[in-house]
Amino acid sequence: MSIETMSETDPKKQTRADYKHSLKIPVRLGDVDIYQHVNNVVYYSYFDTLVNDYMIRFGGLDMVNDKVIGLVVETACRFHQSINFPETIDACLRTTKIGNSSVRHEIGLFREGETHPAATGHFVHVFVERGVQKPVPIPPQIRAALEKLLV
Template sequence: MNDVPEPKLDPKLELRGNYRHSLLIPTRLADIDVYQHVNNVVYYAYFDTLVNDYMIRFGGLDMVRDPVIGLLVESGCRFHQSLNYPETIEGCLRTVKIGTSSVRHEIALFREGQPHPAATGHFVHVFVERGPQKPAPIPPRIRAALEKLLV
């Protein structure tokens, strides 16, 4: 068990400028739940889209063929405002820790025109050999891309 407390992101202090990469993500009608807002599990899909889009486009990740893949081993989300349909949100990404085989991403989802995020969260990926799933060093091209987001 880890004795270091997890950092808590204060949405009032989080601004777009605190992040190094962004991606516009349109909400879909299918994202809406019975309460007429984006369902909480969909926020994780937005996080996944943001992180993987970045690693594919800028790190050359090939999810089908790469011998080393990143597995999501930890995630978290704090909800600050409801998102709805139709709207386009801005997913913002930064890297806060890179180890030999793991990386911690922090994410914020912003509504159009809003200075503070509707949600903040994190993903931790551990890179492993595809077959045996033993930890492996982060591939150099992906590491280089993630280092560009490091804060």
């Protein structure tokens, strides 16, 4: 693998331009742990906030009443820099794979003024029938919204 190829795939080298949607999320004082930085589990909360905010606003997801819901079946996060209170982060989103009933979201969390992400990660959602929890096709309105983020 050439050096150019390695840097293109290195998540630490990504920029906001590599993503198609962003949401500003303020860091809360309670997000910070004894080590004086945002605790690792809170990053997943930021991921969840970003993805669900997008699906509600642009895909028409109704988390309370929809018969089809998305369940997270896989997550990952890589930490590149610390995030602290009272920062506001730019949470950036793209879709990298859409199947019949599943979607892979990729996320970059950027500190204000920083070119490269403080953290990168992904979520995989599988859409299921509420209560039954058997995979079903992604609802058309949500699929259309996710396709707009596809890279």
